[in-house]
Amino acid sequence: MSSQLARSRQVIFRWLRGVRGRLVATYLLAAAILAAAGVALFTLTLSRGLRANVDAALQARASSLAADLVAGNVELVDPPPRITAAGRAAKDAQAFTAIYAAGGHMVDAQPPILPGAPVPADQVRTPPLVTTIRTARYGGESFRILVQPVARSDGIWLVVAGESLGAADEAGTQVRQALFIAVPILLALLGIGAFLLSGAALKPVDRMSADAQNLGEHDPAGRITEPATRDSLNHLAQAFNALLDRLHNSLDRQRSLIADAGHELRTPLAVLQTELETAVRPTRSRADLVDSINHARLEVTRLTALAEDLLLLAQADSGHPIVRRQLTDVTELLDDVARAYYDRAATGGLTMRTEVPLTLIADLDPTALRRILDNLLGNSLRHTPAGGAVSLHAGIETISPGQSPGGTQLVLRVGDTGPGFPPAFLPHAFDRFTRADQGRGRSAASAGSGLGLAIVEALVHAHAGGITATNPPGGGALVELRLPLTAEEAEPRTRMRQP
Missing domain, CATH: 3.30.565.10 (Histidine kinase-like ATPase, C-terminal domain)
Structure with a gap:
């Protein structure tokens, strides 16, 4: 079992080191980073949007109540009724409104609120001059509480509107849970798509690799298949075929050089052999010997010149300097x-x-x-x-x-x-x-x-x-x-x- 796991790990690591594996891994890593950033941005935007909706609703309710208070259309109940946490209905726990008189005491609350002041005592004693809104714990829950000052003849009154953030937080939690399930599934689908697309994209490379492996040294017409698309792979195939042409031409020149050099060497060597055979004949005269030696010397000179010429050209081909300035x-x-x-x-x-x-x-x-x-x-x-x-x-x-x-x-x-x-x-x-x-x-x-x-x-x-x-x-x-x-x-x- 352990050996199978080791082989499986080796196969996976070998695949990840390949071009296709690196492409898929890089794509998935980039997709995961983008997905994480997108989820974070979306949840942040959603949270801010939900709170903005709560704030807008609070502003509308507070403004309406303030207008009624100025117009004298509010029936005040002083002191306002209060209930215990156990007796409060669930629907009443979501939102409330309250009115504070200029003296700093509460004169109305709808619906009946829990014990405890929803507004800090210092803010009641010294009413703010502008509308304020904050998040605070009230009745064991997180509330958005808006305080709006209202000027009356007897002083500054306060209109307070509050709404629980439980529904907004619950909506955000549900969205995050849904995203935590959907994003991995999406990444898995993207990984499968990247695997298939990379395979299709690298298929011309596999074809070129197979063509290159089938090329033979003695196959002057051997070429690799050029993709029909005008992209980097097509340019690579064209460059590779151009390289093959240069290699074939170089091999042809090399073979031609060897054949021509052999042909050029054959004649003086044949003459040299003939002259040497003549020189060693028992019946040859002194004049024949001198003549054979002279002819042999000429052929050796010709061979030496040919060898020097070939050496100079070989040095030029290899990039060695052949001139001294x-x-x-x-x-x-x-x-x-x-x-x-x-x-x-x-x-x-x-x-x-x-x-x-x-x-x-x-x-x-x-x-x-x-x-x-x-x-x-x-x-x-x-x-x-x-x-x-x-x-x-x-x-x-x-x-x-x-x-x-x-x-x-x-x-x-x-x-x-x-x-x-x-x-x-x-x-x-x-x-x-x-x-x-x-x-x-x-x-x-x-x-x-x-x-x-x-x-x-x-x-x-x-x-x-x-x-x-x-x-x-x-x-x-x-x-x-x-x-x-x-x-x-x-x-x-x-x-x-x-x-």
Whole structure:
């Protein structure tokens, strides 16, 4: 028996700790507090109302008797008759009237009253100038007694009217007893209603919980049911489904990254394996051995670069810093980059044109900026046919505060006159392992890993900047990046070198 009680208590406590239990308990507690306050206010108002009715009746009787007294229509009986408590009728115990002459003695009482003065002796000796009303014990009961002064030629007379509060108190007691029975019943009904309503209100939550439990990792279309109502539960379901979309997209990107990384690693590893097998053949010559070692070294270099690229992107995804800012002479850095690419452009039959600020010192990562430019300029040189041109433009622009990002920006534009980006590639230009080599006129053999633009975007975002890739109306490809900075505007200069 005790174990069953313990289990029952555990079930009740567990239910009360739940959302539904807390809702019902909170609702009942609030209802009980409001009911108690309502009962107290109602009984107080009822008591005051009943006493106000008694006072009004006393005032009417006293005023009528005073008017008759002034008009001489009252037959006085001096001394007035008195009766004992045992001989008094029950109906006579509810109300009475009495008249006191100017001398302070009672000259009339209707009906006959009990022994004892209903008015204090000091009030009789010194009549009040205004009407007074009070609650007093008289004849063993609680009475409301009104004393009204009446001015006559021989002095101040007193008209006294009294009424028992027994009926009013009895009515209040009956009302309180009825409320003490009705309120618990009402609270019980409210508790049942709260239990049913909370169950109906939380039913969508139970449905969403069941849907969430049935979701699988490999179910990309898995969703939770969104309630048809436009309320917080609907917003919660929408937010949860949006989270599921992001998780599915993240898983898809992760799977794609693993598959693409495996594909990228497979080719150099296969080449490396082939070269090593060639190197260990007994019939290989010294020249074959040197050639195999050189090819293996190139593949190891390629694998190392791919691993470093993947590591950098992983650090960017995890929120680790991938840039180290320092005060950098941007003009000097751009000049160094331009000089490095002039000869390469000339070798390919291309024109290299640069336009850079005269002076610019900025707080950024010079190594990251150099890597960005190497990637963009290298892409342009690879994809621009002979006779074309590659341009590097750098400038300072001030953006209005209403635009994002606002303030002073370093704007770098790398463009070429090649075939441009394929239209289908542009929305995914900065995705990982995406290439535009077919549209840009290169074969898969000369293609990169597909991580270049993704790394450029990660480095730009690490500088709190933005980057876009477009095909200008005049043809070719253009990549523009903007890095926020604080610097004085500088006059640009243009340097061109023909191949």
